[in-house]
Amino acid sequence: MIRLTSITRVFRMGDQEVRALNGVNLDIASGEYVSIMGPSGSGKSTLLNVVGLLDRPDSGRYELDGSDVTDLSETERARVRREKIGFVFQSFHLVPRLTAAENIELPLMLEGIAPAERKSRVDTALDAFDLKDRARHRPAELSGGQRQRVAIARATILRPTALLADEPTGNLDHRIGAEVMELLEGLHHAGTTLIVVTHDRELGARAHRHIAMRDGEIVGDEK
Amino acid sequence: MNLRDTLTLSFSTVVSYRTRSLLIVLAMALGVAAVVVLTALGEGARRYVVGQFSSLGTNLVIVLPGRAETSGGLPGAALGQTPRDLTLDDALFISHLPQVKRYAPLNVGVAELSAGGKLREVTVLGSTAELLPIRHMKLSQGSFLAHGSERSAQIVLGSVLAHEFFPDGNAVGQRVRLGDSRFMVSGVLAVQGESMGFNSDEIAIIPVDYAQELFNTNTLFRILVEARSRNAIEPAKAAIAHALKLRHDGEEDVTVITQDAILATFDRILRALTLGVAGIAAISLAVAGILVMNVMLVAVAQRTSEIGLLKALGAPASDIRRLFFAEALWLSLAGGAIGYALGNLGAWGIRLAYPTLPAWPPAWASAAGVATALLTGVIASLLPAARAARLDPVLALSGK
Numbered sequence: 001m002i003r004l005t006s007i008t009r010v011f012r013m014g015d016q017e018v019r020a021l022n023g024v025n026l027d028i029a030s031g032e033y034v035s036i037m038g039p040s041g042s043g044k045s046t047l048l049n050v051v052g053l054l055d056r057p058d059s060g061r062y063e064l065d066g067s068d069v070t071d072l073s074e075t076e077r078a079r080v081r082r083e084k085i086g087f088v089f090q091s092f093h094l095v096p097r098l099t100a101a102e103n104i105e106l107p108l109m110l111e112g113i114a115p116a117e118r119k120s121r122v123d124t125a126l127d128a129f130d131l132k133d134r135a136r137h138r139p140a141e142l143s144g145g146q147r148q149r150v151a152i153a154r155a156t157i158l159r160p161t162a163l164l165a166d167e168p169t170g171n172l173d174h175r176i177g178a179e180v181m182e183l184l185e186g187l188h189h190a191g192t193t194l195i196v197v198t199h200d201r202e203l204g205a206r207a208h209r210h211i212a213m214r215d216g217e218i219v220g221d222e223k
Numbered sequence: 224m225n226l227r228d229t230l231t232l233s234f235s236t237v238v239s240y241r242t243r244s245l246l247i248v249l250a251m252a253l254g255v256a257a258v259v260v261l262t263a264l265g266e267g268a269r270r271y272v273v274g275q276f277s278s279l280g281t282n283l284v285i286v287l288p289g290r291a292e293t294s295g296g297l298p299g300a301a302l303g304q305t306p307r308d309l310t311l312d313d314a315l316f317i318s319h320l321p322q323v324k325r326y327a328p329l330n331v332g333v334a335e336l337s338a339g340g341k342l343r344e345v346t347v348l349g350s351t352a353e354l355l356p357i358r359h360m361k362l363s364q365g366s367f368l369a370h371g372s373e374r375s376a377q378i379v380l381g382s383v384l385a386h387e388f389f390p391d392g393n394a395v396g397q398r399v400r401l402g403d404s405r406f407m408v409s410g411v412l413a414v415q416g417e418s419m420g421f422n423s424d425e426i427a428i429i430p431v432d433y434a435q436e437l438f439n440t441n442t443l444f445r446i447l448v449e450a451r452s453r454n455a456i457e458p459a460k461a462a463i464a465h466a467l468k469l470r471h472d473g474e475e476d477v478t479v480i481t482q483d484a485i486l487a488t489f490d491r492i493l494r495a496l497t498l499g500v501a502g503i504a505a506i507s508l509a510v511a512g513i514l515v516m517n518v519m520l521v522a523v524a525q526r527t528s529e530i531g532l533l534k535a536l537g538a539p540a541s542d543i544r545r546l547f548f549a550e551a552l553w554l555s556l557a558g559g560a561i562g563y564a565l566g567n568l569g570a571w572g573i574r575l576a577y578p579t580l581p582a583w584p585p586a587w588a589s590a591a592g593v594a595t596a597l598l599t600g601v602i603a604s605l606l607p608a609a610r611a612a613r614l615d616p617v618l619a620l621s622g623k
Contacts, residue, residue, distance in 0.1 A: 049617050052535070054534070054535060054616045054617050054620070055616075055617050074539070074540060075539045075540065075541070078534065078537050078538060078539040078540070079537065079539070080537075081534075081535065081536070081537040082536065082537020082538075083537070085537075087535045087536075089620070093528065093529075093531075093532045093535075093620065095529055095532070097235065097236060097239040098235070106533075106536055107536050107537065109224055109228045109232070110224050110533070110536055110537055110538050110542060111537075112224060112225050112228075154536070
């Protein structure tokens with residue numbers, strides 16, 4: 001469960017103040033499928049970053065799964081990110097030096113899980129995301145769809161409660177993009193909260209709840 | 224992230240940036256190698272000098288006539304007295320001192336040696352049988368001057384002389400003429416080469432009485448004394464000086480020197496020299512450290528979005544700091560190890576090229592070289608690692 005109360009995030013551009021988030025109130029229940037849409041600069045990515053604990057609001061209160069995470073220390077925020085949040089990015093953000101399997105293994109390594117268990121969990125993930133024969137390939141040797149599948153496998157390997165996707169199909173063609181969305185929706189069906197930030201109306205329409213943003217404020221919220 | 228994973232992950236990073244890593248490792252290695260080679264040279268020079276001194280004899284105390292010191296009061300010379308000479312009786316007298324293990328009186332002169340129609344001038348030492356063990360000389364043929372046979376006309380030839388006069392190698396038992404007297408060759412010295420600028424391969428040794436006769440003198444050039452032990456050197460020196468003062472009517476007219484004192488001075492100078500060159504070489508390590516810092520800073524800039532990703536995946540700042548730290552550690556470790564090997568190879572090359580120079584790198588220098596490499600590498604990574612850990616995740620993810 002995600003509960004944002006009067007969240008404000010201000011950036012300073014020279015001597016100008018930009019209110020990326022201006023008193024945002026938002027409740028997202030566990031297991032919801034939400035799309036956040038809006039023009040560039042409407043604050044939708046900032047909202048996603050605040051929800052994902054990558055960014056800190058300047059004021060307001062953020063509750064995640066019933067506990068206040070607004071004022072956690074940097075180390076605690078890292079732990080919450082690791083355990084509860086999975087990120088999927090437009091540009092995949094795979095480590096180019098590491099193979100697909102090693103990229104998927106990274107969160108397990110950060111969590112300090114023993115190598116034997118890591119291996120079995122990575123193998124399961126490779127199976128589930130149809131990447132078995134690509135395990136030893138580096139990102140440069142993978143197609144766009146495969147890269148995003150690796151990224152999603154990595155984002156979900158620690159079974160987060162919320163999956164945050166920022167334009168997950170932005171770098172993919174229509175057909176592959178649809179496949180990736182089906183994959184994400186499959187994870188949603190399995191119980192994960194799914195929040196997708198996108199420009200794409202068609203993509204946004206697939207969600208069960210649609211949030212529209214403009215100038216740092218939520219201007220629409222329909223189910 | 225546990226230690227093992229941190230080390231493996233950073234190791235794979237080091238390996239994947241091959242050129243960059245090789246260059247840093249090379250810089251580090253050259254620094255360490257410089258420390259090892261230069262200290263090997265310094266240490267080699269020290270050992271060479273110490274070895275030269277020891278080849279003169281161990282626990283050696285040398286007595287020479289005359290006072291090598293300005294004294295107050297009424298020096299004997301002012302009263303028209305010349306310093307008393309050292310005599311064989313003096314030598315015999317100090318041989319009874321309890322601190323003295325053995326002694327050899329020494330006379331030196333130049334005479335003409337002739338045999339089989341050949342003739343040359345040679346340096347002649349007059350001494351006793353004890354000269355051989357005191358001066359650490361070795362024979363290649365025959366025997367040295369026999370004990371108690373001071374009155375028998377024996378001569379021991381240096382290896383070069385023996386070869387010149389008796390190329391067939393059958394010098395022992397041959398008769399030679401030295402000055403006006405005839406001698407029988409009793410032995411030939413083994414090749415020793417030059418030691419402290421004195422070539423023992425071109426000398427002839429005869430009993431001291433014959434030498435005094437030959438050079439028409441009753442004085443001695445030196446008395447070589449071997450103390451009973453290392454600890455007995457100073458007491459022996461004092462006892463000899465005291466005994467000779469008594470014998471010479473209370474006049475301090477001899478100088479007693481110990482080889483140890485000279486040796487210790489050289490030892491100190493050369494150690495300081497070794498430390499000095501090690502310090503200069505260590506500067507190159509500091510430079511290598513700065514290079515490591517520069518390259519790590521570039522790495523942080525290059526991998527900004529990767530650092531952002533790690534943060535998004537939930538890596539705390541400490542993990543990221545440790546990753547960069549470990550990376551620097553690997554680089555300096557490789558540099559240190561390769562430098563150590565390279566340095567030892569260089570020292571081996573020097574020993575091969577100059578066999579007389581025992582250029583073994585001292586253990587402390589090798590250890591200090593490798594340790595400095597590790598230390599500078601790790602210190603140099605502190606700033607870049609801290610910078611990486613401090614990056615704002617949102618900005619880092621967008622590569623800014």
